[in-house]
Amino acid sequence: MKPRTWAFCLSEANQNLLRNPVLAIASITTTAVSLLVLGVFLLLSANVNQITTNIESQVAVRAFFDKSTTQAQETAALSTVRGWKDVRSAHVVTAKQALAQLKREFGDQGKVLNSLGSANPLEDSLSVTAKAPVDVAPLAKALGKLTGVVRVSYQSEVVNRLFNLINGIRVVGLGVGVLLLLGALLVINNAIRLGIITRRREIAIMRLVGATESLVHWPFILEGLILGLIGSVIAAGLAWWGYSALYTSAARSLPFLPLVAPTPYASDIAGVLVVLGVLLGAVGFRLSVRRLARV
Amino acid sequence: MQLISLRNVSKVYPNGVAALRGVELEISKGEFTFLVGPSGAGKSTLLRLLFREEVPTSGVVMVNGHDVGRMRRKQIPYLRRQIGVVFQDFRLLPQRTVADNIAFALRVTEVHPREIKRRVAQVLELVGLTERATAVPSQLSGGEQQRVALARAMVGHPLVLLADEPTGNLDPVNASEMMKTLLEINHLGTTVVMATHAAHLVDRARQRVVAMEDGQIRRDELAASYSEGVVR
Structure with missing residues (x-):
């Protein structure tokens, strides 16, 4: 089609939107809200992801030595472990250090440990942190095979539960987002259908005087795209602006909370939202094609 | 070659009504043809087959060398650009001005704006509405x-103008004005096929008359009148 024909289609699409402003606003609002919810969940899950990754990689795997293990054997084990490529750091925790740590953690009640006298029931151990969370389980297994190691422990339970919780949140969020998207799709579809019905006279005349089917379709496709685009730009803008503000204030007041930086991630999400919005408009039109054929 | 030719054309609507039964008709370029007959005789159906609003149940409909019934969907718009159609109920766009309504047909077929302006002025002159170009239909x-x-x-x-009861909603004065314009258009070279009930207009025009009844052609005469054997 020629540029002026595109202009014609665009002005037809615009007239449609202006002729049914209530439905246009409803379409834009539902699109914006559903995409915003989706965007918030995406941002939330990205951040939770980042936080758990942090927690998980900080989890130390402890390999406990048999009481009879000599210091030389422990040092040998340490240098072996330091040579593994999935290990971030490793050090020996002597039984004495472990007891001191235990006393510290018990605080005031740590005094009860004084009753042990000079006896120390604890073992020497290797404290090892992995480079990546996925390395933790295999690392624990490998540590268990070292000579002198009798027992390996890490807080897999806590991490697993946290993971389950996050996955739950993610599924629910995605579900809610998808349902809202379906709602937005229906509203857009209705707006287009109403446009088709109010313009059926015009469509019939267009066909009568020899307009191609693509010329008949494009005003409605553009209508869907415009609705989806406006709705998604609003959602993307709000998500980006809101997240940037949150990030800035969190960086100031909660510096220990490592939020995902907005520039690469939130702007990506904003882009995804706009693409989804436009897609929503296109699908909204596609659902009306049969109605258009029956005019 | 005939501009329009129908060979053994039948049309049965999905509800079982047989609107046309074995119709044979040839119309040459430049002819003026009246389609007459009672309501339900099949006049409108015949016209609708010509611009591919309907497809024949059997038989062949040829317009300007194209088999209209078996034409691919993509080609339909190009057929319709060669056919002008006028209906009893006008079918204008109420929000658009006279000039816009006319230009609409050219805009959707991607004619250059300068050419549109020129041609709209031309046809407004032809139908005598130059003064009313900026009025809206109401x-x-x-x-x-x-x-x-x-x-x-x-x-x-x-190439051809199809008119389905074009004077059906008009008073006698406007009807005969319309008839005059249609004959003038034909005189300028456009083939015209007009379905009508207006006996007096047919009788006065002295053109070819194809009389239909029950989906069949009963009479096909040159320089004829509305009813058989009546000479007024």
């Missing part, structure tokens, strides 16, 4: 509205 009389519809049908320079 400000026009029925006769004027039908002239706008006629102008829109003619602005694409069609």
Whole structure:
């Protein structure tokens, strides 16, 4: 089609939107809200992801030595472990250090440990942190095979539960987002259908005087795209602006909370939202094609 | 070669009504043809087959060398650009001005704006509505509205003009004005096929008359009148 024909289609699409402003606003609002919810969940899950990754990689795997293990054997084990490529750091925790740590953690009640006298029931151990969370389980297994190691422990339970919780949140969020998207799709579809019905006279005349089917379709496709685009730009803008503000204030007041930086991630999400919005408009039109054929 | 030819054309609607039964008809370029007959005789169906609003159940409909019934969907718009159609109910766009209604036909077929302007002025002159170019349909009389519809049908320079009861909603004065314009258009070289009930217009025009009844052609005479054997 020629540029002026595109202009014609665009002005037809615009007239449609202006002729049914209530439905246009409803379409834009539902699109914006559903995409915003989706965007918030995406941002939330990205951040939770980042936080758990942090927690998980900080989890130390402890390999406990048999009481009879000599210091030389422990040092040998340490240098072996330091040579593994999935290990971030490793050090020996002597039984004495472990007891001191235990006393510290018990605080005031740590005094009860004084009753042990000079006896120390604890073992020497290797404290090892992995480079990546996925390395933790295999690392624990490998540590268990070292000579002198009798027992390996890490807080897999806590991490697993946290993971389950996050996955739950993610599924629910995605579900809610998808349902809202379906709602937005229906509203857009209705707006287009109403446009088709109010313009059926015009469509019939267009066909009568020899307009191609693509010329008949494009005003409605553009209508869907415009609705989806406006709705998604609003959602993307709000998500980006809101997240940037949150990030800035969190960086100031909660510096220990490592939020995902907005520039690469939130702007990506904003882009995804706009693409989804436009897609929503296109699908909204596609659902009306049969109605258009029956005019 | 005939501009329009129907060979053994039948049309049965999905509800079982047989609108046309074995119709044979040839119309040459430049002819003026009246389709007459009672309501339900099949006149409108015959016209609708010509611009591919309907497809024949059997038989062949040829327009300007194209088998219209078996034409691919993509080609239909190009067929319709060669055919002008006028209906009893005008079918104008109420929000658009006279000039816009006429230009609409050219805009959707991607004609250059300068050419559109030129041709709209031309057809407005032909139907005598140059003064009313900026009026909207509701400000026009029925006769004027039908002239706008006629102008829109003619602005694409069609090979053939199909008119389905074009004077059905007009008073006698406007009806005979419309008839005069249609004959003039035919005189300028456009083939015209007009379905009508208006006996007096047919009788006065002395053109070819194809009389239909029950989906069949009962009479086909040159320079004839509305009813058989009547000479007024």
